[in-house]
Amino acid sequence: MGNLLEHIGIEKDRLHFSWISSAEATKFVKVAKEVTESVKALGPNNRLVKKLG
Amino acid sequence: MDSLTDKIRTLCTGLLKDGKVDMIVGFKKGTIPMSSCPCVARTPEQAKELIWDSNCTLNLANYLTNRKEKIGVVAKGCDSRNIVNHIIENKVTRENLYIIGVPCDGMVDKRKIRALFNDDITLFSEENNKLFVETASEKKELDKQDFLKNNCTTCIHRNPVIYDELAADPVEEQKIENRFADVIKIENMSSDDKWNYFNDLIKDCIRCYACRNACPLCYCPTCFVDESNPQWVGKGQDINDVRTFHLLRAYHCAGRCTDCGACEEACPMDIHVRAFTRKLVKDSCEIFDWEPGLDPNKRPALDTFNPDDPDGFIK
Numbered sequence: 001m002g003n004l005l006e007h008i009g010i011e012k013d014r015l016h017f018s019w020i021s022s023a024e025a026t027k028f029v030k031v032a033k034e035v036t037e038s039v040k041a042l043g044p045n046n047r048l049v050k051k052l053g
Numbered sequence: 054m055d056s057l058t059d060k061i062r063t064l065c066t067g068l069l070k071d072g073k074v075d076m077i078v079g080f081k082k083g084t085i086p087m088s089s090c091p092c093v094a095r096t097p098e099q100a101k102e103l104i105w106d107s108n109c110t111l112n113l114a115n116y117l118t119n120r121k122e123k124i125g126v127v128a129k130g131c132d133s134r135n136i137v138n139h140i141i142e143n144k145v146t147r148e149n150l151y152i153i154g155v156p157c158d159g160m161v162d163k164r165k166i167r168a169l170f171n172d173d174i175t176l177f178s179e180e181n182n183k184l185f186v187e188t189a190s191e192k193k194e195l196d197k198q199d200f201l202k203n204n205c206t207t208c209i210h211r212n213p214v215i216y217d218e219l220a221a222d223p224v225e226e227q228k229i230e231n232r233f234a235d236v237i238k239i240e241n242m243s244s245d246d247k248w249n250y251f252n253d254l255i256k257d258c259i260r261c262y263a264c265r266n267a268c269p270l271c272y273c274p275t276c277f278v279d280e281s282n283p284q285w286v287g288k289g290q291d292i293n294d295v296r297t298f299h300l301l302r303a304y305h306c307a308g309r310c311t312d313c314g315a316c317e318e319a320c321p322m323d324i325h326v327r328a329f330t331r332k333l334v335k336d337s338c339e340i341f342d343w344e345p346g347l348d349p350n351k352r353p354a355l356d357t358f359n360p361d362d363p364d365g366f367i368k
């Protein structure tokens with residue numbers, strides 16, 4: 001899934017996959033932080049966004 | 054090629070006469086030169102119309118979906134692989150099929166040939182890897198090898214992988230150095246260039262869905278693009294909707310696409326839609342060591358779990 005999106009030009013760091021159990025609170029925080037940081041670093045996304053009107 | 058046509062006609066006439074099959078799915082001559090048309094023959098008389106030449110580009114597995122009759126089907130390498138897919142996916146049973154395998158030395162790309170002439174082609178014939186093409190004002194002799202369809206140039210399964218009878222001796226398989234050079238070229242682009250490449254690729258798409266209809270893999274009773282409740286994707290020409298269609302069409306073919314090229318053949322706008330599926334063909338090959346449609350007894354890559362499956366992408 002990630003590979004083809006990356007292939008058509010969606011930056012790799014925009015899409016993350018993780019497996020977190022409901023008991024893994026610390027892991028959840030860690031992954032959420034990482035995701036936010038890497039996406040923030042890329043700036044706002046304009047791709048695959050449909051503008052209405 | 055004529056000998057193949059003769060052989061196919063004889064075999065099919067025999068099958069129909071002996072009542073071994075209810076119908077034959079094959080090709081007949083198209084209505085314009087340099088074309089073919091899928092056809093169904095139910096009587097020995099109709100079987101006389103069957104042909105085989107370098108224009109039999111569509112994928113006949115597409116016409117077997119959910120059929121319950123006994124069917125004789127003419128199949129080149131890629132068709133045979135899609136028949137295997139169909140058997141695996143319970144779209145047809147092996148017992149109901151009589152497969153007439155045709156070893157294939159590639160189909161020709163009509164677009165490349167048409168581009169050589171200023172007017173319409175009036176005559177097309179071939180012999181020993183030479184193509185003879187005529188228009189009202191010109192006449193050319195071409196090497197078939199130089200005008201193969203793009204997917205045929207990277208094909209490594211020219212011989213049918215499953216058949217009851219072969220219409221000719223097997224052909225030599227191609228040895229290809231770098232089968233995915235085209236995909237790697239895109240992989241090496243920057244995200245921006247990739248984005249622009251695919252934008253440009255689909256800009257002429259009119260969403261006629263001919264690519265989907267020609268593909269034997271696309272057999273859902275209601276395709277996600279036609280669904281209106283819920284509506285998964287907008288129906289208009291918004292580039293993002295067009296892209297969503299292409300992306301999802303490709304994903305649905307992941308681990309199943311045989312790179313037969315029927316989708317591109319059917320496209321009226323000459324869109325290289327295989328640019329999407331080729332990436333998935335390469336990935337299934339590299340990540341799962343999986344090439345679809347080779348063995349009816351093996352479950353497809355995306356249908357099985359193996360503790361060794363690569364999971365580096367999951368954090």
Ligand code: SF4
Pocket residue numbers: 112267268269270306309310311312313314315316317327330
């Ligand atoms: S996606 Fe295209 S190349 Fe792949 S199996 Fe379907 S028609 Fe053939």
Ligand code: SF4
Pocket residue numbers: 257258259260261262263264265319320321322323324326
């Ligand atoms: S056949 Fe061509 S124009 Fe029609 S939907 Fe497919 S890519 Fe678009």
